[in-house]
Amino acid sequence: MKITSAEFIVSNSDAAKCPKEPIPEYAFIGRSNVGKSSLINMLTNRTSLAKTSGRPGKTQLINHFKINNNWHLVDLPGYGYARVSKSTKETFQKFITDYFEKREQLVCGFVLVDIRHEAQKIDLEFINYLGESGVPFCIIFTKADKISKGKVQQHVAAYRKKVIENGWEEMPQHFVTSSEDATGREELLNYIDEVNKGIFENEGF
Numbered sequence: 001m002k003i004t005s006a007e008f009i010v011s012n013s014d015a016a017k018c019p020k021e022p023i024p025e026y027a028f029i030g031r032s033n034v035g036k037s038s039l040i041n042m043l044t045n046r047t048s049l050a051k052t053s054g055r056p057g058k059t060q061l062i063n064h065f066k067i068n069n070n071w072h073l074v075d076l077p078g079y080g081y082a083r084v085s086k087s088t089k090e091t092f093q094k095f096i097t098d099y100f101e102k103r104e105q106l107v108c109g110f111v112l113v114d115i116r117h118e119a120q121k122i123d124l125e126f127i128n129y130l131g132e133s134g135v136p137f138c139i140i141f142t143k144a145d146k147i148s149k150g151k152v153q154q155h156v157a158a159y160r161k162k163v164i165e166n167g168w169e170e171m172p173q174h175f176v177t178s179s180e181d182a183t184g185r186e187e188l189l190n191y192i193d194e195v196n197k198g199i200f201e202n203e204g205f
């Protein structure tokens, strides 16, 4: 898919106030600093559409970006930064769980995980929460430029093992990306394009 336009629409701290327009949207979630905002910039080929930072906690709100005038990308705040893990509801900010549970336009959540690290409890917890809530999602490995090509498949296989140990029958659909060198850009955009086509052909939601 070719990106012809990408514009910032609005920031919100309340899922109920997000844009009403009935167009498909895809949301980026994951630990603070995992690279959510950077991936949005990489996909849209913009340097600073979404605000990024070397310090965790940069994105604080639900940010809607309209792409090609007919679908939304959503940048969300990170989780797991300076938070004590308790129940899911307490671990993940209420407006984020509200967003995932109530947002009718949400087609797929992209759960970002840093490919360098072993599966983290908080990410497995969030994946299970999405599963229990019936929210479709994919796993996106980020920062693939930071490990050798040979290690990439090894890390994905180790992650798959953890996900299965955590109760999943199989590894959910996943993508390997790098915002530094645009690894995974075509695959991810093609995936979104295919899903969008299915929705547009069926005249929306």
Ligand code: GTP
Binding pocket: 031, 032, 033, 034, 035, 036, 037, 038, 039, 051, 052, 053, 054, 055, 056, 057, 058, 059, 060, 076, 077, 078, 079, 142, 143, 144, 145, 146, 177, 178, 179, 180, 181
């Ligand atoms: P919060 O908004 O705080 O939740 O963080 P975020 O997940 O949006 O992360 P962000 O995109 O701001 O990136 C965090 C840091 O990681 C920045 O210093 C980025 O430059 C760096 N980074 C993000 N993606 C990549 C990548 O693919 N490769 C490398 N090498 N660095 C990356």
Ligand code: MG
Binding pocket: 036, 037, 038, 051, 052, 058, 059, 075, 076, 077, 078
């Ligand atoms: Mg961010």
